[in-house]
Each structure stands twice: as C-alpha cells, then as structure tokens.
Amino acid sequence: MTCHTAARPEDGSVATAYRTIAVVGPPNSGKTTLYNRLTGLRQKVGNFPGVTVEHHIGYLRDQLGEEVALIDLPGIYSLTPKSEDERVAIDVLQGKMPGTSRPDAVILVLNSNNLHSHLVLAGRVIALGLPTLVLLNMADELKKQNGAVDVLSLARELGTPVALVSAARGFGLEAVTNFLASSSPAPEPLELPVVGNTRSVREWAVRVGENANYRRPATPIWTKRLDNIFLHRTWGPLIFVAVVIAVFQMIFVAGKPLQDLLQGFLDSTGAWIGQTLPNGLLRSMLINGVWKGVGSVVVFLPQILLLFLVIGILEDSGYLARAAVIADRTMSRVGLNGKSFIPLLSAYACAVPAIMATRTIESKRDRIATILIAPFMTCSARLPVYTMVIAAFLPSRPLLGPFLNTRAAAMLGLYVLGFVMAVLTARVLKSTLLRSKDTPFILEMPPYRWPQLSSLLLRLVDRGKAFLYRAGTVIMVVSILLWAATNFPLHNGQPPAIQDSVVASLGHAIEPVIRPLGFDWKIGVGLVTSLAAREVIIATLGTLNGIDSEAHSFDLQMALRHELSLPGAVALLVFFAFAMQCMSTLAVVRRETNGWKWPAAQFAYMTVVAYVAAYAAYHITAHWVR
Amino acid sequence: MIFNFIFGRKQDRQATAKALADLRVGERAIVRELKLDHPIAEHLMNLGFVPGLEVSVERSGPGGDPRVYRVEGTEVAMRRELSRHIQVSLVGATAFGD
Numbered sequence: 001m002t003c004h005t006a007a008r009p010e011d012g013s014v015a016t017a018y019r020t021i022a023v024v025g026p027p028n029s030g031k032t033t034l035y036n037r038l039t040g041l042r043q044k045v046g047n048f049p050g051v052t053v054e055h056h057i058g059y060l061r062d063q064l065g066e067e068v069a070l071i072d073l074p075g076i077y078s079l080t081p082k083s084e085d086e087r088v089a090i091d092v093l094q095g096k097m098p099g100t101s102r103p104d105a106v107i108l109v110l111n112s113n114n115l116h117s118h119l120v121l122a123g124r125v126i127a128l129g130l131p132t133l134v135l136l137n138m139a140d141e142l143k144k145q146n147g148a149v150d151v152l153s154l155a156r157e158l159g160t161p162v163a164l165v166s167a168a169r170g171f172g173l174e175a176v177t178n179f180l181a182s183s184s185p186a187p188e189p190l191e192l193p194v195v196g197n198t199r200s201v202r203e204w205a206v207r208v209g210e211n212a213n214y215r216r217p218a219t220p221i222w223t224k225r226l227d228n229i230f231l232h233r234t235w236g237p238l239i240f241v242a243v244v245i246a247v248f249q250m251i252f253v254a255g256k257p258l259q260d261l262l263q264g265f266l267d268s269t270g271a272w273i274g275q276t277l278p279n280g281l282l283r284s285m286l287i288n289g290v291w292k293g294v295g296s297v298v299v300f301l302p303q304i305l306l307l308f309l310v311i312g313i314l315e316d317s318g319y320l321a322r323a324a325v326i327a328d329r330t331m332s333r334v335g336l337n338g339k340s341f342i343p344l345l346s347a348y349a350c351a352v353p354a355i356m357a358t359r360t361i362e363s364k365r366d367r368i369a370t371i372l373i374a375p376f377m378t379c380s381a382r383l384p385v386y387t388m389v390i391a392a393f394l395p396s397r398p399l400l401g402p403f404l405n406t407r408a409a410a411m412l413g414l415y416v417l418g419f420v421m422a423v424l425t426a427r428v429l430k431s432t433l434l435r436s437k438d439t440p441f442i443l444e445m446p447p448y449r450w451p452q453l454s455s456l457l458l459r460l461v462d463r464g465k466a467f468l469y470r471a472g473t474v475i476m477v478v479s480i481l482l483w484a485a486t487n488f489p490l491h492n493g494q495p496p497a498i499q500d501s502v503v504a505s506l507g508h509a510i511e512p513v514i515r516p517l518g519f520d521w522k523i524g525v526g527l528v529t530s531l532a533a534r535e536v537i538i539a540t541l542g543t544l545n546g547i548d549s550e551a552h553s554f555d556l557q558m559a560l561r562h563e564l565s566l567p568g569a570v571a572l573l574v575f576f577a578f579a580m581q582c583m584s585t586l587a588v589v590r591r592e593t594n595g596w597k598w599p600a601a602q603f604a605y606m607t608v609v610a611y612v613a614a615y616a617a618y619h620i621t622a623h624w625v626r
Numbered sequence: 627m628i629f630n631f632i633f634g635r636k637q638d639r640q641a642t643a644k645a646l647a648d649l650r651v652g653e654r655a656i657v658r659e660l661k662l663d664h665p666i667a668e669h670l671m672n673l674g675f676v677p678g679l680e681v682s683v684e685r686s687g688p689g690g691d692p693r694v695y696r697v698e699g700t701e702v703a704m705r706r707e708l709s710r711h712i713q714v715s716l717v718g719a720t721a722f723g724d
Contacts, residue, residue, distance in 0.1 A: 026672075028700075077669065077672035077673070078668070078672050080668060083665075113699065114674075114698075114699035114700050115699070116674075116698055116699060117672065117673065117674050117698070117699050117700065120672060198668055198671040198672065198676070199671065199676055199677065202671065202676045216698070216699060219696075227684075227685060227694075228685075231685055231687060231688070231694070232688075233688050234688075236687075236688050237688050321703070324703075325687045325692055325694065325703045326687060326688060328687065328691075328692050328703075328705070329687065329688070329689045329691055329692075332705070440666060440704070440705065440707070440708045441692065441703075441704060441705050441708070442666075442669060442670065442673070442702060442703075442704050442708065443692075443702065443703040443704070444673060444700055444701070444702055445694060445700070445701040445702065445703055
C-alpha cells in the first residue's frame with residue numbers, strides 16, 4: 001500500500017537515522033490505536049513539565065533491531081497555539097519542550113474518512129519541515145463505505161510518503177518500517193496559502209484532496225440506524241438509564257466483592273508474613289506500615305480496572321459520545337456538560353477511579369470542575385462510618401410505612417447532602433474560576449465501531465500502571481507516616497499504647513479546633529487516621545476504647561454514645577459528608593492535574609466547607625434538642 | 627434613497643439567511659459566518675464548519691438540545707447557545723418554503 005519510492009541507503013542494512021519520532025494526529029483519527037499497534041507494551045506515561053497534558057513514550061525496533069523512541073503527542077486539529085494541547089505539540093515539534101529532544105521525524109495519522117478536514121493539519125505539520133510520513137488510517141472503513149483516494153497523487157501533492165493503513169485491523173503498517181529504513185530527507189517546503197488562516201488552508205486541503213481523486217465515503221448505514229435508536233426521543237434516555245445502571249452495578253456489585261476478596265488475600269498474606277518474622281518493631285513496620293500501605297493502594301485496582309473496561313467499551317464503540325448528548329441537557333443546568341456524567345456517577349462507588357475517568361472530558365475547565373466536585377459524591381468508604389454513627393444514635397422507626405425507616409432516611413439525607421454540595425460547588429466554580437464560556441460543548445460523533453480487545457487491554461494496563469506508580473507512591477508514603485505516628489515515640493523500645501503515641505498528641509493538638517464541633521481528642525485521632533481511608537476511623541475509635549470494632553460493633557456504638565453528644569454525632573456525619581478525608585483521592589488528583597496546586601486547594605476548600613457545615617449542624621441540632 | 631437601496635438589498639439576502647439553531651431537522655444550509663470568538667470559530671472550522679461548506683441538521687437530542695449536525699466528513703453535536711451564532715443560508719426548495 002505504500003507509495004514511497006525515495007532512494008534507500010545502498011545496502012539497506014544501515015540503522016535508521018531517526019532516533020525520535022513524534023506521532024501527531026487529530027482526535028478521532030485512531031492515533032492511539034495506531035500508536036499502541038506500533039509500540040505495544042513498550043511504552044510509559046509521562047507529563048511534560050508545567051502542563052497537565054499527558055504523553056506516552058514508546059519504543060519501536062528498526063530494521064537492525066535498534067530502538068526508536070515514539071512520542072505520542074495529544075490529539076490536535078491544528079497547530080495554532082490556542083489550547084494547551086496544541087502548545088505542547090508545537091513546543092515538542094520545534095524542540096522547545098524542556099527535557100524532550102526535538103524529534104527527527106513525524107508520523108502524521110489522519111482519518112481517511114474525513115480527509116478534507118484532516119489535511120488542514122497535514123498542511124501545517126509538513127510546513128514545519130521535518131521528514132514526515134502521512135498515514136491515512138481507517139482505510140478499511142473507507143473502502144467499505146465506497147470511498148477512495150489515490151495515495152501516489154497525494155504523496156506528490158504533499159511531498160511526503162503517504163500510505164493507507166488500518167490500525168484496528170493491523171494492515172499497511174509496513175509503511176512505518178519502510179519509512180524508518182529509507183530515512184527520507186525533509187520534504188520540499190510545502191506551498192501553503194497564508195498560514196494561520198484556517199479558511200484558506202481548508203481550501204488548499206480541498207484542492208489537494210481533489211487532485212488526489214479523493215472520494216468521500218458514505219455514512220455507515222449502521223451508525224444511522226443505531227443513532228435512530230440511541231438518540232431517539234424516548235428510547236434514547238431509557239437506554240441511557242439502563243447503561244448507567246449497568247455501569248453502576250458493575251462497580252458496586254462486581255467491584256466491591258473483588259475488592260473485599262483482594263483485601264482478604266492481602267490480610268492473610270500479611271498475617272503469614274507476620275508469622276515468619278520475629279516479633280518487634282521491624283515486623284510491625286513491615287506489616288502495619290508497608291504491607292498495609294501496599295494493600296491500600298492495590299485494593300483500588302479492581303474498581304479502577306472495571307470502570308476503565310466499561311468506559312473503554314463505551315468510548316471505543318462510540319456510545320459514550322451519544323450518552324454525553326443525552327446527559328448534556330441535565331448537566332448543563334449545573335453548568336457542566338454531558339461528558340461529566342459518567343465520572344460523577346462512578347464517584348458514588350469511589351472517587352479514585354472517577355477522577356481517573358475524567359480524562360474523557362476534552363475541555364480542561366470542565367475536567368477540573370468535575371475532579372473538584374467528584375469527592376462530594378457519597379463514596380462507599382463513607383458508608384461504614386455513616387452506618388455506625390447512625391446506628392449508635394438513631395433508633396430505627398418506620399417513617400413511611402415499610403418503605404423507609406428513620407435510619408435509611410438519614411442515610412438518604414447524607415447522599416442528598418453530598419450531591420447538593422457538589423452542585424453548589426460546580427455552580428460557583430463555573431461562574432467564577434472555571435468559566436466555560438471559552439470552551440463550549442462541541443462534540444464530534446464518531447461512527448459506531450466494534451471495540452478492539454487488544455486496545456482495551458492496553459488501556460487497562462496503562463491506567464493500572466499510571467495509578468500504581470504515580471498515585472500509589474504517595475499513598476504508600478502517607479501510610480508509612482501514619483504507621484509511624486501511631487507507633488512512636490518508642491516506650492522502652494516498644495511501640496506505645498495509642499494513647500501515648502504521636503497520633504494521640506496530634507489528636508490532642510487539634511482538640512481545641514474541633515471542640516466547637518462537639519468532638520473530643522479521640523475523634524480527633526480518628527480524623528487523622530481516617531486520612532488513610534475514611535472507614536479507618538471506626539477501627540481507630542475501637543482501639544482507643546479497647547474494643548474490637550469488627551467483633552463487637554455494638555460495644556463500639558455504646559462507646560460512641562459516651563464520646564459524642566447527639567449534636568456532635570450529627571456534626572461528625574456532616575463533616576464526613578463534606579471533608580476530603582482521603583489521601584488516595586488527593587494523590588490521584590495530584591497525578592491527574594500534574595501538580596499539588598489543585599489537590600491542595602481542594603483539600604482546603606472541602607475541609608473549610610466540612611468544618612463550617614459541621615459547626616452549623618452542631619449548633620442547630622443542639623438548639624433543636626434543647 | 628440610496629440608503630434604502632443598499633439596506634433593502636441586504637434585507638433581501640437575509641430573507642434566506644438564518645442562524646443554524648433555527649433550522650429544522652433534515653434541512654440543509656451553507657455556512658455563511660461564524661459570529662463567535664476566534665478560538666471557538668477556529669475549532670468549529672477545523673471540524674468542517676467553514677464558510678461556503680454545507681451543513682445539515684441530522685437529528686435532535688432528547689428535549690431538542692443539543693442537536694447533531696453533519697458537516698463534510700463528520701457529525702458534530704452542539705448546543706443551541708452555540709449554533710445560534712452560526713449564520714447559514716438555506717439550500718434547495720425549502721429555502722423559500724418557510
């Protein structure tokens with residue numbers, strides 16, 4: 001399929017002159033699929049300094065088996081430095097990105113089904129003067145839908161090698177090998193009309209397309225048929241709700257047991273390691289610090305992988321764009337767009353995968369806004385705390401006959417509370433800091449396709465690795481610090497009782513601050529340890545009161561009633577509904593926004609909101625009880 | 627008056643000129659002008675909303691907003707708050723029908 005005929009090196013056995021190649025292409029060109037085809041698992045994720053844009057560096061072997069680095073740049077439509085993505089692409093291509101050497105060549109991926117639009121980018125990229133290979137992707141769809149293009153003429157028009165490929169089917173990729181082997185010289189400078197003027201470049205693109213006898217493919221009939229159903233006035237929303245319930249069930253019903261299973265396995269391995277080690281500080285650190293730390297990272301994997309599997313299927317099949325259209329009307333009332341719906345929904349299971357899922361939102365501002373409000377959704381880690389406190393203070397009485405009792409109503413109320421605060425926060429953010437006037441909802445609707453298993457699995461591996469390395473390390477460090485805080489200062493070479501530990505001093509230290517909420521130092525200790533995970537407060541309160549919290553849940557409820565007044569209990573519930581008591585979420589936000597700025601702001605904001613609301617709740621309840 | 631002459635002509639042209647948001651599902655039109663800030667207009671042009679090219683209203687989302695438009699090579703969903711600022715002129719027989 002290649003048309004490239006440039007002279008090869010005499011013997012053809014010289015290593016390629018290209019050591020670094022940038023892969024560029026518009027969104028929806030299948031660039032990522034192609035990139036994954038070329039590099040497989042030999043890739044790693046990175047962030048360019050100072051920007052939130054993520055990129056991959058992968059490796060490919062040339063004809064002599066030497067490694068060639070492939071940099072995957074963000075999907076862009078043009079090279080006018082308007083968005084952060086485009087600025088990053090331009091900087092890398094011009095060798096201005098710190099820490100990244102200027103690429104020796106460019107592989108440009110275009111969708112052959114939408115050539116006129118995509119050739120605009122080709123014009124701009126080729127004009128940079130780097131050796132370029134143009135790959136017209138999705139050639140299988142082009143052919144099937146009766147489209148055509150003459151690659152030889154197009155190569156002549158562009159002055160670069162051109163090949164028709166299908167990354168999904170894996171054909172035509174030998175063009176890349178040929179490109180490496182030929183190490184073709186930089187293209188003749190392309191004569192572009194006034195660079196910078198999209199309209200004239202577009203006219204140029206149409207002319208080039210016509211000279212290459214480009215025949216646009218017909219819209220796939222199945223896409224029209226499926227859209228008739230999925231975007232139907234009544235069926236559309238119904239199917240949407242069904243899909244949403246399925247996703248939710250998947251994370252809650254399938255994810256939770258898997259997580260518990262993994263937790264059980266980790267606990268028993270921890271116990272086993274414990275038996276093989278001599279009793280002492282080292283054992284305690286390894287088991288309660290390091291191994292628990294590993295555990296608190298790994299337990300997130302089932303939920304993350306499941307959610308990404310589901311979202312991957314929805315995204316690759318093309319349904320996610322339709323779901324966004326359906327959800328958009330509702331979401332626009334909050335000032336967000338339809339793409340935020342699924343991440344926010346998954347935050348009801350856990351904010352960690354939800355925040356990772358926000359990468360399907362193209363608009364940076366909407367993505368940040370979604371990340372900032374996701375932890376207000378009532379995640380599953382809050383449930384044990386809610387259950388325990390409600391059970392301790394609220395007698396179960398029927399409220400609405402057999403349908404709703406007081407405890408369930410209280411639980412429901414807490415769900416509503418979190419949701420309302422999320423909506424309020426979104427509204428405030430979108431009318432101040434993250435105004436989206438500049439990034440309106442514009443969504444390209446790809447045709448429906450069968451998701452490819454290999455590309456789904458690669459993404460799972462990629463997400464899993466990104467979480468373990470980038471967020472996992474932070475979670476580990478905090479776990480070990482928390483362990484140290486509960487096990488120091490040493491008392492006669494032995495860890496102290498928790499009452500005498502650093503964490504207890506922390507509890508005492510913050511007591512004056514939390515006193516107005518009706519919390520004593522023991523609750524304070526619980527607030528500190530619950531940073532590891534919200535439900536940890538239960539075990540901590542158990543330890544502080546000398547009660548095994550799992551075996552004697554009722555005793556702990558009694559102890560809680562000693563510790564807290566009713567207003568204090570209400571304040572505690574409200575505090576947990578709003579506070580960012582979760583280092584894993586913070587670590588993931590840092591990883592996704594590439595810096596501590598947003599997680600720090602989020603932590604401060606949520607803590608202030610939680611404190612003020614808990615204070616109000618305490619006094620309102622106290623007034624009411626009296 | 628020469629004033630009326632000029633503006634009269636302009637009004638004639640506007641008889642078929644509409645905002646994209648005003649088209650009905652199934653209607654086709656030619657993009658005339660994007661009355662939007664530069665980055666947004668640029669983005670829309672990159673997607674195919676280029677003055678002189680054809681656009682059609684493919685379908686409407688539940689509740690009538692957002693709607694899906696077809697431009698050359700691709701389909702794009704956007705809200706009315708945006709398509710209101712895209713000036714088009716109708717194509718074909720329906721141009722004078724309503």
